[in-house]
Amino acid sequence: DIQMTQSPSSLSASVGDTVTITCRASQSISNYLNWYQQRPGEAPRLLIYAASTLQSGVPARFSGSGSGTDFTLTISSLQPEDFATYFCQQTYSTTFGQGTKVEIK
Amino acid sequence: QVQLQESGPGLVKPWEPLSLTCTVSGGSISGSYWSWIRQPPGKALEWIGYIYYSGSTNYNPSLKSRVTISIDTSKNQFSLKMTSLTAADTAVYYCARYSSSSVWYFDLWGRGTLVTVSS
Numbered sequence: 001d002i003q004m005t006q007s008p009s010s011l012s013a014s015v016g017d018t019v020t021i022t023c024r025a026s027q028s029i030s031n032y033l034n035w036y037q038q039r040p041g042e043a044p045r046l047l048i049y050a051a052s053t054l055q056s057g058v059p060a061r062f063s064g065s066g067s068g069t070d071f072t073l074t075i076s077s078l079q080p081e082d083f084a085t086y087f088c089q090q091t092y093s094t095t096f097g098q099g100t101k102v103e104i105k
Numbered sequence: 106q107v108q109l110q111e112s113g114p115g116l117v118k119p120w121e122p123l124s125l126t127c128t129v130s131g132g133s134i135s136g137s138y139w140s141w142i143r144q145p146p147g148k149a150l151e152w153i154g155y156i157y158y159s160g161s162t163n164y165n166p167s168l169k170s171r172v173t174i175s176i177d178t179s180k181n182q183f184s185l186k187m188t189s190l191t192a193a194d195t196a197v198y199y200c201a202r203y204s205s206s207s208v209w210y211f212d213l214w215g216r217g218t219l220v221t222v223s224s
Contacts, residue, residue, distance in 0.1 A: 004149075034210045043109070043214040044199070050208045087150065091209045094165075096150035 002026050002090050006097035012105040013078055021073045021100045023088035028068045032091040035064055035073045038099075039084040047086075048073065078102075107132035109200050109215035117194075117222050123187040127200030127215060134158055134181045138203035140211060141174060141185045143196040151196075155203045156183055190222045 003026040013019050023033065031051040038044040046055045048064035051071055061076040075082055083104050088097040113125035127139065140155035154164035156174045164172050168187070176183040187194065197219050201211040 032208050034208070036211075041216070043216045044201075044211070045214070046210055046212045049206065049210040053207070055212065089150075089210070094152040094209075096152075098149045 002029060002093055002095055004088055004090055004095055004097040006088055006100050008100060009098065010101040010103060012103050014105045015078055015080060017078045018074065018076045019078060019102060020075075021086055021102075023066075023071045023073070023097050025069045025071075025090055029090045029092050031067050033064075033066065033071045034089045034091060035062075036087050036089065037082075037084050038087070039081075044087075075102075080104075107202070107213055109202070109213060111198060111200050111215045111218040113198075113218060113220070115219055115221060117190050117220060118224050119191055119222055120189055123185070123190055123194070123220060125185045125198055125200075125218065125220070127183050127185075129181045129183075134176065134178055134183065139174075139176065139183045140201045140203040142199045142201055142211070142214075143194075144199070144217075145193070145196040148196075150199075153185065153187075153198075192222050194220070195222045196220060 005024045033051045035048040036044045047058050052064045063074045085099045085101045087099040108130050110128045117123050135158045138155050141153040144150045154174050156162045156176050171188045173186045197217040199217045200215045202213040204212045
């Protein structure tokens, strides 16, 4: 199986901050990488697919980059509704990262 | 808009089977792929399998021997059956739509249902 390692597992940030979450694959996955957001009690939400394509309806402050084994999700100008858990998913054989919880500082 | 809702028992005894249903509302189940995913407490999400509206399926090899996913287009529902449950199967179970553009992704999810395996 392709292992996905996310870091950090949690972070604290303030409204207006820029945060970066990384996801590393145990082998090259080209751009076969998606990012999701999950707020407590809500359904997970697709944010970015194919490493850098923003899903329809997702604010432009979310961006993704990377290829091969190293990927990043960046949230610019963090908003109150962005405090949530984020996880990556590789689509070669469908495995997920452990998640990164973004908390209010 | 299209919404997904999981339903089923919250408590299952060890070695008994689990049956969950996902109801698709606001749109047709036809023409799409549908999937089950689970998340044990404190662990990463794990893909269980998917089904096409035509009935063709694909399962996670690690669960394949215990899992069956079926679909009822007349009811706009698809279902998960898992046998021989143990405590390791305690998890939040999600249903999701499995779609593709340049890559495959889960673009719609239910809120999930917690299944606890315990006597």
